[in-house]
Amino acid sequence: MRYMVLAHDKVDPELAYLMTKGIWEGYDIYKDMHPYCKYATQEEMLNYKASFDPYHEGTIKFLKEIGVWTPEHERYQQENE
Numbered sequence: 001m002r003y004m005v006l007a008h009d010k011v012d013p014e015l016a017y018l019m020t021k022g023i024w025e026g027y028d029i030y031k032d033m034h035p036y037c038k039y040a041t042q043e044e045m046l047n048y049k050a051s052f053d054p055y056h057e058g059t060i061k062f063l064k065e066i067g068v069w070t071p072e073h074e075r076y077q078q079e080n081e
Contacts, residue, residue, distance in 0.1 A: 005040075007056045016058025020045075024062065048073055054080040 005023065007016050024042055031038050046068060048055075054077050055063070063069040 006053065007058075009056065011056065011058070013056070013058035013061065016056040017062050018058075020056075020059040020062040024066070042068075046073070048076040051076075 005019065007019070023040060024045065027041060030040070044050075046063070055073070060069060060073075060077065063073070
């Protein structure tokens with residue numbers, strides 16, 4: 001099952017950053033609130049191979065900040081912008 005959070009590119013980068021941070025850091029809080037929430041893992045967020053859209057610039061900022069943005073993510077991003 002694919003779990004995605006989509007944001008229009010016009011969404012404020014700070015809002016996308018904060019949403020990404022909340023999802024990333026809050027998994028243990030929300031994972032049991034709905035059966036599908038268990039799919040919103042950190043690993044799933046980083047799984048660009050299952051995505052159809054590029055990452056939002058606010059999401060990229062957060063993922064770079066915590067050191068999980070890879071050259072493979074950057075290549076995917078460049079190919080899909």
